[in-house]
Amino acid sequence: MARKVLVFAEVRENELRNVSFEALAAAKDIAAGGEVIGVVAGESVSGLAETLFHYGADRVITVENEKLKAYTNDGYSQAYLQVIDSVQPDAILMGHTAQGKDISPKLASKLSSGLISDATGIEIDGEDVIFTRPIYSGKAFEKKKVKEGLIFATIRPNNISVLEKDESRSGEVVNEDVEIKDLRTIVKEVVRKSTSGVDLSEAKVIVAGGRGVKSSEGFEPLNELAEVLGAAVGASRGACDADYCDYSLQIGQTGKVVTPDLYIACGISGAIQHLAGMSNSKVIVAINKDPEANIFNVADYGIVGDLFEVVPMLTEEFKKVLQ
Numbered sequence: 001m002a003r004k005v006l007v008f009a010e011v012r013e014n015e016l017r018n019v020s021f022e023a024l025a026a027a028k029d030i031a032a033g034g035e036v037i038g039v040v041a042g043e044s045v046s047g048l049a050e051t052l053f054h055y056g057a058d059r060v061i062t063v064e065n066e067k068l069k070a071y072t073n074d075g076y077s078q079a080y081l082q083v084i085d086s087v088q089p090d091a092i093l094m095g096h097t098a099q100g101k102d103i104s105p106k107l108a109s110k111l112s113s114g115l116i117s118d119a120t121g122i123e124i125d126g127e128d129v130i131f132t133r134p135i136y137s138g139k140a141f142e143k144k145k146v147k148e149g150l151i152f153a154t155i156r157p158n159n160i161s162v163l164e165k166d167e168s169r170s171g172e173v174v175n176e177d178v179e180i181k182d183l184r185t186i187v188k189e190v191v192r193k194s195t196s197g198v199d200l201s202e203a204k205v206i207v208a209g210g211r212g213v214k215s216s217e218g219f220e221p222l223n224e225l226a227e228v229l230g231a232a233v234g235a236s237r238g239a240c241d242a243d244y245c246d247y248s249l250q251i252g253q254t255g256k257v258v259t260p261d262l263y264i265a266c267g268i269s270g271a272i273q274h275l276a277g278m279s280n281s282k283v284i285v286a287i288n289k290d291p292e293a294n295i296f297n298v299a300d301y302g303i304v305g306d307l308f309e310v311v312p313m314l315t316e317e318f319k320k321v322l323q
């Protein structure tokens, strides 16, 4: 069954986030020969339309409005609902990001539809679209399908492979004029808190520190390793609670959920609440001086030792091969 699939792309600092391309790849499968429509909203976003074609969109809708300069649930939900109304899609996808998590329940309720949130995989079985999503803080996975009506899902970053970029692809770009009533929320300023330039939730490599780093200065060797690897720096709640770093770095049940290709845990014991946010990483390396630390139970590679000796050694070795 050919479907019309709408993908709401996400923009950060004038660039499309990678999860938007992952959603386009998923949309291609769901469309089953139908149409994949990328939507990009903001104050001035038409320059981003081409990139959506390169990653699989057949048509792109731009929604340009000064009230969409900064993300607000109020403004974006008004804009998205008008686009949905004019397109009448069979399926809607967006990233399971802070924005996606914020806006998708509101849209689903306005559309009287269900919502499959935090999908980590998609299979097509005949007419059925089957989503995989983690439950019980990542300890198990469930499979879900929508029996009838709109298919609406959010996609967890870093789980679905993007299509190979094809710069020869192009298509029709339509600007949708939307009417946005006065906003109840005004964003005055957006302050980036992360210490690293790499976004934690989409990072391919993460170097994370726990209480074992012992101080905010103790993060320095981790920052240096992250710099060499092009990685983001994350933390356990233990490190955040001890004020060694900002809570925006927290990974876990009550922090960010990450699925990088490589997760290097330094001085983290491996509490269940921390594992909930990182145990689905593809390769886990743990550095801990306690050989009994629980983190070694989920690690693919374990290094028993003092992180202040091991991490600088790794940095030097990676420098030799990467620089």
Ligand code: FAD
Pocket: 209, 210, 211, 212, 213, 235, 236, 237, 238, 239, 250, 251, 252, 253, 254, 255, 256, 266, 267, 268, 269, 270, 271, 272, 273, 274, 277, 287, 288, 289, 290, 293, 305, 306, 307, 308
């Ligand atoms: P610790 O458990 O103190 O471990 C420090 C580790 O560092 C130890 O294993 C030690 O051997 C090692 N170490 C010390 N010095 C060195 C050294 N020099 N070299 C190498 N290793 C060294 N935690 C999260 O992380 N994320 C969450 O989202 C989260 N949510 C929670 C929600 C709830 C409701 C609750 C109750 C708890 C939550 N926690 C969360 C807290 C969690 O239970 C743990 O307390 C926390 O993860 C411990 O952090 P840690 O591993 O850094 O510290």
